[in-house]
Amino acid sequence: xxxxxxxxxxxxxxxxxxxxxxxxxxxxxxxxxxxxxxxxxxxxxxxxxxxxxxxxxxxxxxxxxxxxxxxxxxxxxxxxxxxxxxxxxxxxxxxxxxxxxxxxxxxxxxxxxxxxxxxxxxxxxxxxxxxxxxxxxxxxxxxxxxxxxxxxxxxxxxxxxxxxxxxxxxxxxxxxxxxxxxxxxxxxxxxxxxxxxxxxxxxxxxxxxxxxxxxxxxxxxxxxxxxxxxxxxxxxxxxxxxxxxxx
Amino acid sequence: xxxxxxxxxxxxxxxxxxxxxxxxxxxxxxxxxxxxxxxxxxxxxxxxxxxxxxxxxxxxxxxxxxxxxxxxxxxxxxxxxxxxxxxxxxxxxxxxxxxxxxxxxxxxxxxxxxxxxxxxxxxxxxxxxxxxxxxxxxxxxxxxxxxxxxxxxxxxxxxxxxxxxxxxxxxxxxxxxxxxxxxxxxxxxxxxxxxxxxxxxxxxxxxxxxxxxxxxxxxxxxxxxxxxxxxxxxxxxxxxxxxxxxxxxxxxxxxxxxxxxxxxxxxxxxxxxxxxxxxxxxxxxxxxxxxxxx
Numbered sequence: 132x133x134x135x136x137x138x139x140x141x142x143x144x145x146x147x148x149x150x151x152x153x154x155x156x157x158x159x160x161x162x163x164x165x166x167x168x169x170x171x172x173x174x175x176x177x178x179x180x181x182x183x184x185x186x187x188x189x190x191x192x193x194x195x196x197x198x199x200x201x202x203x204x205x206x207x208x209x210x211x212x213x214x215x216x217x218x219x220x221x222x223x224x225x226x227x228x229x230x231x232x233x234x235x236x237x238x239x240x241x242x243x244x245x246x247x248x249x250x251x252x253x254x255x256x257x258x259x260x261x262x263x264x265x266x267x268x269x270x271x272x273x274x275x276x277x278x279x280x281x282x283x284x285x286x287x288x289x290x291x292x293x294x295x296x297x298x299x300x301x302x303x304x305x306x307x308x309x310x311x312x313x314x315x316x317x318x319x320x321x322x323x324x325x326x327x328x329x330x331x332x333x334x335x336x337x338x339x340x341x342x343x344x345x346x347x348x349x350x351x352x353x354x355x356x357x358x359x360x361x362x363x364x365x366x367x368x369x370x371x372x373x374x375x376x377x378x
Numbered sequence: 379x380x381x382x383x384x385x386x387x388x389x390x391x392x393x394x395x396x397x398x399x400x401x402x403x404x405x406x407x408x409x410x411x412x413x414x415x416x417x418x419x420x421x422x423x424x425x426x427x428x429x430x431x432x433x434x435x436x437x438x439x440x441x442x443x444x445x446x447x448x449x450x451x452x453x454x455x456x457x458x459x460x461x462x463x464x465x466x467x468x469x470x471x472x473x474x475x476x477x478x479x480x481x482x483x484x485x486x487x488x489x490x491x492x493x494x495x496x497x498x499x500x501x502x503x504x505x506x507x508x509x510x511x512x513x514x515x516x517x518x519x520x521x522x523x524x525x526x527x528x529x530x531x532x533x534x535x536x537x538x539x540x541x542x543x544x545x546x547x548x549x550x551x552x553x554x555x556x557x558x559x560x561x562x563x564x565x566x567x568x569x570x571x572x573x574x575x576x577x578x579x580x581x582x583x584x585x586x587x588x589x590x591x592x593x594x595x596x597x598x599x600x601x602x603x604x605x606x607x608x609x610x611x612x613x614x615x616x617x618x619x620x621x622x623x624x625x626x627x628x629x630x631x632x633x634x635x636x637x638x639x640x641x642x643x644x645x646x647x648x649x650x651x652x653x654x655x656x657x658x659x660x661x662x663x664x665x666x667x668x669x670x671x672x
Contacts, residue, residue: 179561181557181560181561200565201560201561201563202560202563202564202565205561205562205563206563210561210562211561213557213558213561217555217557217558217561218558219550219551219554219555219558219559220554220555221550221554222547222550222551222554226547226551227551229544229547230544230547230548230551230559230562230564231562233544233548233562233563233564234562234563236544237544282562283561283562285562286562286563
């Protein structure tokens with residue numbers, strides 16, 4: 132589904148990704164864990180075409196997407212739910228969802244399907260339907276996260292990138308979000324690349340995981356094995372109190 | 379009674395000029411919200427609207443409606459060319475550098491118009507005659523009605539565009555959060571171009587409808603542009619009702635001040651208000667918390 136080969140990227144002057152390679156198979160949930168500043172977000176932004184890569188190759192279903200603009204990447208089936216949700220605050224919930232399908236509107240002739248998809252999102256996230264005419268900025272953090280996920284799904288992506296979906300949310304809401312991620316795979320068959328600081332929760336829903344440290348992949352493997360791995364435990368799972376991350 | 383009639387008269391003409399300021403203010407806000415820059419060539423779009431309508435009418439001998447359409451279309455083309463040549467190539471420039479470029483562009487446009495059409499002040503005939511209509515003792519010109527009508531239409535049109543079309547919603551999304559807009563597949567460059575198109579069209583239309591009242595020349599854009607900027611500041615650079623109210627208040631105060639105190643103070647009043655607002659309420663008159671920006 133997705134193949135990344137030896138990419139290098141810079142975040143300002145910092146060499147943020149050093150020869151990173153990873154892959155995702157169709158229908159998989161793969162998680163990328165690592166501390167702050169390990170390069171997780173930079174990797175997602177490089178995939179989404181927001182920041183340029185210096186070298187290396189990215190291929191989506193065998194098609195090279197290295198260096199494509201962000202809108203081209205979305206149109207090829209890769210959508211990102213950005214860190215911190217970043218919903219369009221002044222716009223209504225419904226408008227946020229419509230804009231998720233912006234490129235489908237532009238290509239024309241899908242109006243009926245888009246409306247049906249919005250209804251589908253409302254069935255998946257009933258809270259959003261209750262608030263459909265409300266400005267997105269008035270939603271709670273958890274609701275905004277649902278909206279951000281819904282907005283990304285409106286593009287009908289083959290691959291969904293999720294950047295720290297649990298950030299700044301209450302533990303119960305975090306549970307909901309992770310349930311949603313599992314449902315997406317089961318019901319929609321979406322392939323998911325999940326970036327998390329909440330490593331324990333992420334490894335529990337994921338099939339496989341990669342551990343990123345200062346821009347390098349230092350470990351990869353089956354999620355359940357990573358959960359048992361002593362190094363991972365010490366570095367990322369050790370302190371239970373840190374499970375709820377404040378911003 | 380005499381004074382009351384006078385005041386009514388001043389208010390009527392003030393509201394008409396104010397409507398023009400409102401339109402220009404909106405056109406400032408539209409570009410500001412998509413690019414973060416103040417386009418100081420905005421007044422030149424207004425001037426081009428009037429000057430090119432007169433040109434189409436007198437030289438090309440087009441009927442009035444066609445002349446207006448040609449003028450608005452031509453100004454829009456100027457806006458697009460401006461964005462392509464002067465704004466887009468400088469993707470990573472600071473807003474300050476871009477603002478200085480817009481000042482340069484305004485001087486260039488003014489200079490070209492002066493060379494082509496001369497320095498003379500020209501008049502555009504009123505759209506439907508000059509027979510005054512009496513309203514509570516004051517006179518209302520048919521052109522005033524045109525101004526009010528067109529202004530309302532433009533405002534309603536903008537509202538429909540920004541709230542009921544996918545491109546309009548995309549522009550609002552983009553002005554709120556470019557990165558997120560980019561991630562759903564909205565091309566920011568395209569939205570910036572759109573904003574120049576709409577802004578040039580609205581600005582030039584304002585120039586067309588005011589031309590029969592105030593006449594036009596190569597340099598009218600300077601003052602009109604600054605007054606429109608003032609209206610936009612009053613509205614907190616939003617493209618909603620705030621800017622419209624800002625324009626109307628500015629026009630009315632200016633007209634009352636000029637009539638009751640001295641016409642010599644007309645421009646001074648506008649800039650006094652501008653400074654006052656920048657000092658006291660730089661977020662705009664009507665801004666409370668988060669207001670809508672387009």
